[in-house]
Amino acid sequence: MKQNLVLIGNGMAGMRTIEELLKLAPEKYNITVFGEEPYGNYNRIMLSPVLANEKTIEEIMLNDEQWYVDNNITLQKGNKVTEIQRGYKKVIAEDGTEVPYDRLIIATGSTSFMLPLPGADKYGVIGFRDINDVDTMVESAQQYKKAVVIGGGLLGLEAANGLMKQGMEVTVVHLMNTLMERQLDAPAGKMLKESLEERGMNFLMDHSTEEILGGDRVTGIRFTNGLEIETDLIVMAVGIKPNIDLAQNASLHCERGIVVSDTMQTFDPNIYSIGECVQHRGAVYGLVAPLFEQAKVAANHLAELGIARYEGTMTSTMLKVTGIDLFSAGDFHGDDETDELLFHDVANGVYKKIVIRDNIIVGTVLYGDTIDGTWYFQMMKDETNISDFRTTVLFGQAHLGDAGHGDETRVAMMADSDEICGCNGVNKGDITSAIVEKKLFTLDEVRAHTKASASCGSCTGLVESLLAHTLGGDYSEAPSKKPLCGCTDYTHDEVRSAIREQGLETHETVRRFLNWKTEDGCPVCRQATNYYLLCEYPDYNDPQSRFINERAHGNIQKDGSYSVVPRMFGGLCTAKDLRAIADVADKYEVPEMKVTGGQRIDMFGIQKEQLPAMWKDLSEAGFVSGHAYGKAMRTCKTCVGDSWCRMGTQDSTGLGVKLEELTWGSWMPHKYKLAVSGCPRNCAEATIKDFGVVCVDSGYEIHIAGNGGIKVRVTDFLVKVDTEEEVMEWCGAFSQLYREDAHYLERTAPWVERVGLQKVKDALATAELRKPFYDRFVVSQKPAQIDPWKKHADGADANEFTPIKV
Amino acid sequence: MSNWIEITAINEIPVLGSRVVETGGQRIAIFRGKEDAVFAIKDSCPHKQGPLSQGIMHGTSVTCPLHNWKIDLASGQALGADEGCTNVYDTKIENGMVFLQL
Secondary structure, eight states, X not given: OOEEEEEEOOSHHHHHHHHHHHHHOTTSEEEEEXXXXXSOEEOGGXXXXXXXXXXOTGGGEEEOHHHHHHTTEEEEETOOEEEEETTTTXXXXXXXXXXXXXXXXXXXXXXXXXXXXXXXXXXXXXXXXXXXXXXXXXXXXXXXXXXXXXXXXXXXXXXXXXXXXXXXXXXXEOSSSSTTTXXXXXXXXXXXXXXXXXXXXXXXXXXXXXXXXXXXXXXXXXXXXXXXXXXXXXXXXXXXXXXXXXXXXXXXXXXXXXXXXXXXXXXXXXXXXXXXXXXXXXXXXXXXXXXXXXXXXXXXXXXXOOOOOXXXXXXXXXXXXXXXXXXXXXXXXXXXXXXXXXXXETTTTEEEEEEEETTEEEEEEXXXXXXXXXXXXXXXXXXXXXXXXXXXXXXXXXXXXXXXXXXXXXXXXXXXXXXXXXXXXXXHHHHHHHHHHTTOOSHHHHHHHHOTTSSSOTTHHHHHHHHHHHHOTTOOOSOSSOOSSTTOSOOHHHHHHHHHHHTOXXXXXHHHHTTOSSSSOOHHHHHHHHHHHHHHSTTOOXXXXXXXXXXXXXXXXXXXXXXXXXXXXXXXXXXXXXXXXXXXXXXXXXXXXXXXXXXXXXXXXXXXXXXXXXXXXXXXXXXXXXXXXXXXXXXXXXXXXXXXXXXXXXXXXXXXXXXXXXXXXXXXXXXXXXXXXXXXXXXXXXXXXXXXXXXXXXXXXXXXXXXXXXXXXXXXXXXXXXXXXXHHHHHXXXXXXXXXXXXXTOXXXXXXXXXXXXXXHHHTSSHHHHHHHHHHHHHHHHHHTSOHHHHHHTTTTHHHHOOXXX | OOOEEEEEEGGGSOTTEEEEEEETTEEEEXXXXXXXXXXXXXXXXXXXXXXXXXXXXXXXXXXXXXXXXXXXXXXXXXXXXXXXXXXXXXXXXXXTEEEEEO
């Protein structure tokens, strides 16, 4: 027997909960939805673009009426619930309909706060909250000329901009002397005001309204200082008021909003509440991102999984006025204990301010150039220590020489035909139209529908910015925590600590313990979990949860053939080695060979069936696998060093060989490259490697977290040491710290940028701290350095390589 | 016209893994899921002919190793936002042996 679930409020928060619930437990409830408005569910954050003629109502519909039919949901549209009878567990609507419930969700949202002014009940005085308000504004614009918007906040300015686009003459009245004072400081507010004035918007700052004038319809407005101006329409946008009457009348505990716990339950555990009507840990939210997080939690509990908690959301703000770039988050005023970083270019209209406390970003205001807003916001949420790039952080992420994020071109200024995702050939227009037409909200959805950022991921930041720009300003695209994949709500870090703290030893126990949504997981979480298990238990291996390259110990090519790269320690080789490789190439008729960037030889076009025999020959000639296919330690590039070079200061090749002997075979979160240069001329390019050594006359400089890939990133200097032994110790310890701390598929460069160089330095500061890391690394290397090629040449997993012929 | 061909013992296929069958110039991937569900599918992704046999299996689908298309093993249809279809074949298990119908 199905239970009854009733939702009061057919808006974004409530319907998101239903959608999340249908994903988790599609058959659990008979669902009835009551909506006051005579529409399906629409995207309320898009009302401003509708008013500004940039979108139509049809374009912002999220769930049309057919959707409710398809999902067996009873929609009571245009029918308002007037009473909740908790004793009888039923709701009663305006038209007398009574529906019993087992579980109830109150998602009544909020209404514009209407100032109780004399004359506020006249025709032509409205709020800005729903389609009805937008209709009124559009109709007024056709008949009348002048409009006043009371409130110079986010909503007020969007309304004013829309009315201006509809052809009205608009005056914004604001009580304070700074626009959007809850999001902007005085300089940014001033810049915003000036650019809106240039567009023709009028302002009356420091003005307080006394009375609304007119007969039946408004004709004017008078302020406390005596000034009177004419107007035909007044939009009140001074704030929102949670709709709590219904809950209050049912004796549910309310303060400013309906008070809920971390599980989104009201004081009656059968009744949930989410969205703008809710007060959680003292906070009331008016943006979309928190609502979506709340919806996930409520759905999780309604599906009786019982594992999710809502812990509040850090929000950021952007203004949805085309052509104005503005971003704000956190505490941007600061106090006695905070520092300000400031960049102000008046002529170009750019203003950036970051407020930091103990080198951690606590707030930011950006005007004119907001491309780095999401980056600052992410660091704010991650509490990244910025001391290492404090002096350049204002110039943005591109200036930092970031790896793995690509060039953050100004996304708003790009043409529709500009390519965003170079791997899959997806341009800006493809993505924006998919977001609008397919109604996508998250990065994962954009990836599924367009493939953008689904391969190498370097354009992820760009796609996220585009998502934010397309969806509209106040949509905060980055959830406060990013789940590992669609199979779970847990993050990389949470999955990892569960494995460590609970001693979980297999994929199955991880998925069961953490209530995975899918039985077998997916390729994303299976590979990540496999790495985390392997890092914890060095002998662990589940071949079916590894990418084919690591299962077949070769690099799969576009035609399904494989490439074979034998290891050459430090790039050194002998005539005998080369002859052995040449013999193998002849024997197996290798169609193409190439010298790689990592100083070894790649043989292409090998069929999978040939691999074990070829490995056997290479193994007998003394070669081991080069791991050119794995998320693993790849190569140690070296220059000639003091054995031959007249500039060399140390034995760079010798040290390179030793480092490669220490680290070869090691499984890593991502590929991992080493280099040793014999002098500061740096011929081995050590300063773009994950772990690079530059020899100097007095010793060895150790550099980390460089990248020569998607975006070149120069290494950070870690330490200078005196002896080769110390280099080896630092190498083992740093490698293990990276292995244990980075997320799967996170290279050293983005990892260090995320956690901060200081954290790495602190973790490895003394020999006592380094030793346990080094020791754990050595233990992990024991099984890793049993050559996988030899093992398979000797017959391991022969099935994998042999087709069945019938 | 049932033409059942005996392929291999079920235990020769790893759980959530595959074997490749070569027959008359074509390659067919045989997958083994949980509870010994067995699927046979042409070893060629509808996208760019990637060898599906080399992909990671999860539930009743496989993800192609070349460009991450997700293919339903029972129907051969591409899942998610991708569109395309490849051939599937009937299978059965008798006395621990896998049979394929061509």
